Amino acid sequence: MAVFTKVSEEQLQSLLEKYFVGPEVRLFEGISAGIENTNYFVDVQTEAGISRWVLTLFEMVSPEELPIFVxxxxxxxxAGVPVPAALADREGKSIQTVAGKKCILVPRVSGRQLESPSEEQCHRVGQLIAELHLAAENIGEYRAVVRDQGWLENHQRALEAHLESDDAALLKSEIQFQHDQQAEWGDAPKGWIHGDLFVDNILFDHEKVSGIIDFYHACHDYWLMDLAVACNDWCYELGKGYDTERLKAFVSGYDSxxxxxxxxxxxWSSALRLAALRFWISRLISLHGGGYQSQAEQGEVFKNPDEMKEKLLAARAQVFPAITKN
Known part of the structure; x- marks a missing residue:
């Protein structure tokens, strides 16, 4: 959610007039957190009162795929899942263009991201992920996995020149491991997953989940991968490893x-390794590949790849009885 594209007050006013009658801007502020899209807080005064929104400009999502996410x-x-969805304008259109970028306007959700999730909060988020999967089961749109085995192997070759020998060997070994595991997944359940359920993408208002945000990695994949991505963030402390009690609470919430x-x-262990591997590679790509993220006007746009490497090493060194027991 860093600011990559600047929107002028005139451009904003013209955009808002597509949604509202006589809108007056009360707040227009760039959001510095996040690494992929440009986001602004926007408060709008109309005859009905003040409403609060987030304006998202898409830096990576293709125009062809954006309608799927919306x-x-x-x-x-x-369906009742706490997801802030795009507002339709007065002509029924949800996707607009501003400053040369496709954009949407979504309600600003109250609440905050958690700094140190409790076991109870982990249990609730586990439940929520299962509820999301079941709610999306009959949604007709389809998007294939982007970070599949071919993606892993292609980026292994591209990244080798940038890595120390130990890291290059680890990357090669883990990609081969996932290649060998493909047949082991069998008929594991698949469907829509969020794909990026880190702590900062689920907001809490007191003890209640107020919003699940940033669906731009959503795709059809094994449901277990959503659980693995989330547990690698919610149940892991850098330098300390997996918190077994949080992990049990998270998994039991989903399983319930x-x-x-x-x-x-x-x-389960393979899923945790694959989740960490995918994000290690994506962070290495951002770090070594250049591109628009180096042009951010504000915000920290690069996340440390070594954090994901640490999680990958921890996942491959540990057995997880909390989920492997029947």
Whole structure:
């Protein structure tokens, strides 16, 4: 959510007039957190009162794929999942253009990201992820996995020149491990996943989840991968490793709403490794690949790849009885 593209007051006013009658801007402020899209807080005064919004300009999402994400979040919101969905303008259009970029306007969700999640909060988020998966089961749109085995192997070759020999060997070894594991997934359940359920993408208002945000990694993949991505963030402390009690709470929360299959339990360690591997590679790409992220006007846009490497090493060195027991 760093600021990569500057929007002028005139451009903003013209955009808002598509949504509202006589809008007056009361707040227009760039959001410095995040690394992929440009986001602004926008407060709008109309005859109905002041409303609070987030304006998102898409730096990476292709115009062809954007309608899929917009439709997905709108349908999840309609199903009762706490997802801030794009507002339609006065002509019924949800996707606009401002400053040369496709954009949407979504409600600003109250609440905050957690600094140190409790076991109870982990349990609730586990439940929520299962509820999201089940709610999305009948949504018709489809998006294939981007970070598949081919993606891993292609980036291994591209990154080798940038890595120390130990890291290059680790990367090669883990990608080969995931190649060998493909047949082991069998008929593990698949469907829509969020794909990026880090702590900063789930907001809490007191003890209640107020919003799940940033669906721009959503795709059809093994449901277990959403759980693995989340647990690698919610249940892991850098320098200390996995918090077993948080991990148990998270997994039991999910399992209480959508019971895990025996095959999923058998693949749990592999899923944690794959989740860490994908994000290690994506962070290495951002660090070594250049591109628009180096042009941010504000905000920290690069996340440390070594954090994901640490999680990868921890996942491959540990057995997880909390989920592997039937």
């Amino acid at each position: 439709s997905l979040t709108q349908q999840l919101a309609a 709403k959508r019971p895990l299959t025996a095959g999923e339990k058998a693949q």
